[in-house]
Amino acid sequence: MDKNVSIIGDSESIKGFSAIGIDIYPCEAEDDAAHLLRNIADSEKYAIIFITEEVYNSVEKERSRYADRITPAIIPVPGVKGNSQTGKKRLSLFVEKAVGSDIIFND
């Protein structure tokens, strides 16, 4: 079954994505983010949920529920406020979990 792609974040960062066919879910307050993510992820409509870095960092508990499922893939992307290296930190966390220490990003 085909699924769609969505993005959660502040409306400034995500409005452009609606033009290329990604469903946008604007979210300004951090408290709403957790609820919103849960609703979207549980709807099983989306294969990929992009999420801006600021929002990503505020919904850690919700994210972990979907960590061992194949879909939805919850992926952080930088918003208009600039890049806070969240994506790289996430990757380095994976390396640390698998190898025991970060051997890729420690340069």
Place this chain on the structure above:
Amino acid sequence: MAVMNVNPTRMQLSKLKKQLTTAVRGHKMLKDKRDELMRQFLDLVRETKELREKVESEIENCNAHFVNASAVMSKQSLDASLISPKQQVNIETNTRNVMSVDIPEFVSKPRTSDSSDVFPYGFAFTSFELDDAIVSLNNVLPDLIRLAQYEKSCELMSAEIEKTRRRVNSLEHVMIPRYQDTIKYIAMKLEENDRSSRTRLMKVKDMLLDKAHNYSGKQ
């Protein structure tokens, strides 16, 4: 020495020996699985890292385009031009099995036949900066989807590697030594029993001979 709480019998001994061979074989297989997973995982992480760097710089670029667009257009008209999208990204999710880990493969299918047909507005009342922004964003889309696939795979594989590593370690440092120690303990106990019954028999034989031939009385 960690000995399991078992009865030192031959039955237990042969049972434990069988369990030990299974554990050793399982340990070897899990170790191979871990090594292969690790190799593939590290390759994937390196690739993902490069892709992420590329995607992040591209998105920054797109955001700059959008800032330009919002500078020359009013917020209302910008929002109005983006409000009804033409495209819808459809993703078909296939799974691939890598060393018993299911990892996703996302295949995107555009709704319209021409994937570059993205502009959800007429060109009359919008600025070319907005066109630039949307074209650049549309060009990032395949990379974004690939990034999502790679990162999800990394996430799933790292969890599996951690699990496998724990199993390998527990077999190597706990289970196998415990089996070996217990087998040694039972073997020693059985030998000890054997020796004690042998000496008892020799003693009894001595006593019987003594009685029959009255050795002690002759002295």
